[in-house]
Structures are given as structure tokens and as C-alpha cells.
Amino acid sequence: MRPVRELVRLLLPVACPCGAPDVRWCARCAALLDGPPVRVERGAPRLDRLDGVAAVPVWALTPYSGPVRDVVVHWKDRGRADLDRLLAPALHRAARRLGPAFHDALGDTPLAVVPVPSTGAARRARGREPVSVLARAVVDGLRDAGSAARFVPALARRGAARDQVGLGARARGRNLAGAVRMTRRGARALGQRSACILVDDVLTTGATLAAVERALERAGHDVLGATVLAATPPPADDAPAARHGRSDIDGKLVRT
Numbered sequence: 001m002r003p004v005r006e007l008v009r010l011l012l013p014v015a016c017p018c019g020a021p022d023v024r025w026c027a028r029c030a031a032l033l034d035g036p037p038v039r040v041e042r043g044a045p046r047l048d049r050l051d052g053v054a055a056v057p058v059w060a061l062t063p064y065s066g067p068v069r070d071v072v073v074h075w076k077d078r079g080r081a082d083l084d085r086l087l088a089p090a091l092h093r094a095a096r097r098l099g100p101a102f103h104d105a106l107g108d109t110p111l112a113v114v115p116v117p118s119t120g121a122a123r124r125a126r127g128r129e130p131v132s133v134l135a136r137a138v139v140d141g142l143r144d145a146g147s148a149a150r151f152v153p154a155l156a157r158r159g160a161a162r163d164q165v166g167l168g169a170r171a172r173g174r175n176l177a178g179a180v181r182m183t184r185r186g187a188r189a190l191g192q193r194s195a196c197i198l199v200d201d202v203l204t205t206g207a208t209l210a211a212v213e214r215a216l217e218r219a220g221h222d223v224l225g226a227t228v229l230a231a232t233p234p235p236a237d238d239a240p241a242a243r244h245g246r247s248d249i250d251g252k253l254v255r256t
């Protein structure tokens with residue numbers, strides 16, 4: 001007779017999103033998310049502000065490619081909410097590593113950790129906001145590092161953003177900029193002027209992050225940086241080190 005465990009596996013097969021059988025996630029995929037967080041904003045063309053201010057610093061744990069892409073897609077859109085337990089601790093560790101610099105620079109000034117909002121359609125399809133799970137993990141990591149951090153889901157997407165298809169890069173940026181708004185509850189929670197850290201799952205062109213940054217700055221808040229799980233490598237650059245940004249985590253608050 002088969003052991004019960006084996007029967008259960010036949011009924012409810014588990015596999016890592018990369019295909020490795022019999023585990024919810026495999027050691028290889030977990031190792032890709034071990035960090036350390038590195039600066040990646042230079043690979044995101046849409047973070048350029050055109051106003052002389054350098055792009056907001058963004059830290060990522062890993063390039064968005066290969067099995068990491070599978071993990072994120074299954075987590076967000078294929079019902080693998082159980083991967084929270086892989087991804088949230090990864091960003092928790094990253095925030096704990098980044099926390100001391102924020103604490104040195106800001107002292108006991110509270111940090112508002114703001115998740116990048118998903119579109120209403122995506123939220124309805126998923127039945128939840130996966131990025132909020134990451135943002136709460138960042139709050140916990142920053143607190144472990146001595147910062148007074150709090151979770152502030154301050155923003156929402158406007159429903160009627162134009163379809164991006166057929167728009168040039170700059171028009172896409174404008175389209176998205178108008179597509180993020182502060183919620184009334186978010187405005188209350190942030191108060192007059194808050195220091196904000198943004199959290200998202202993946203950095204691609206940076207257009208969404210830039211729109212979020214602008215929405216917060218328009219309301220008088222300071223965006224100090226952003227953390228993401230993974231960043232799309234710039235296509236034209238083959239050097240692995242350059243592809244995934246600088247490996248140092250010095251000068252964390254300096255926009256370079």
C-alpha cells in the first residue's frame with residue numbers, strides 16, 4: 001500500500017514554479033532571492049525625471065529572468081499565494097539590510113512604506129493585492145533595523161487610464177502619471193509631509209514607479225527610494241555585473 005503522503009501528492013501535486021517537483025519552491029529559486037539588494041534604477045529608462053533631479057534609488061534582489069519570472073507569475077496570477085512565504089521573507093531580509101542607512105539619515109522620522117497599487121482589473125482578478133504582502137514585509141524589516149516604519153497603502157490606480165498600445169514612450173509616461181491617485185484615506189495617513197519608501201514586485205521601465213513618485217511628490221511627500229523583488233535587465237547590456245546594477249549598498253540615500 002502506498003503511504004498516505006504519496007497518495008496526497010498524487011491528488012495535490014506540488015511543484016516549484018520553475019518545474020522542480022514535490023516542493024513548493026526549490027532551493028535554487030530560493031537562492032536567487034537571497035540578495036543582497038543592489039541598485040538598479042539606471043536600467044529603468046522611465047525613471048528619468050527630465051527635471052535635473054536624479055532617478056529615485058531602487059534596490060532589487062535579483063534580475064527578472066529565468067525561474068524568477070516563473071515564480072513571480074505563479075505568485076501573482078496563477079493562484080500561488082503560498083509563495084508569499086518565499087517572497088515576503090526575501091524582502092524582509094532586504095529591508096533589514098537597507099534599514100540602518102535610512103535610520104542613520106532620518107533618525108526616528110517615521111517612514112511610510114507605500115505599495116505600488118495594481119489596477120482595479122488586476123486586483124479583481126487576483127482577489128488580493130500581492131504587493132501589499134511585500135510592503136508589509138518591508139515594514140517589518142525596517143523596524144527590525146531600528147526605523148519607525150509603517151504600512152501606508154496611500155494610492156490607487158484610476159480606472160480609466162488609456163490603453164498604452166500605440167502610445168510613444170513619453171506619452172505612456174504621461175498616461176500613467178495621471179493613472180495614479182492618492183486615496184482620501186492615504187492622504188490622511190500620510191499627513192502634511194511624509195518620507196516614503198515604495199515597494200513593487202518587478203521594476204521594468206520604471207514608468208509606474210515614476211507615476212507613483214510624482215503622485216506622492218505632488219502631495220508634498222518625499223520619496224526616498226524603492227525596493228522591488230526583481231528588475232528587468234536592460235537588453236543591450238551583456239555584462240552580468242552591469243546588468244544587475246551596482247553591487248554596493250553604500251550611499252543609499254544619494255541619488256546618483
Ligand SMILES: [Zn+2]
Pocket residue numbers: 016017018019020025026027028029030067
Ligand atoms: Zn525552482
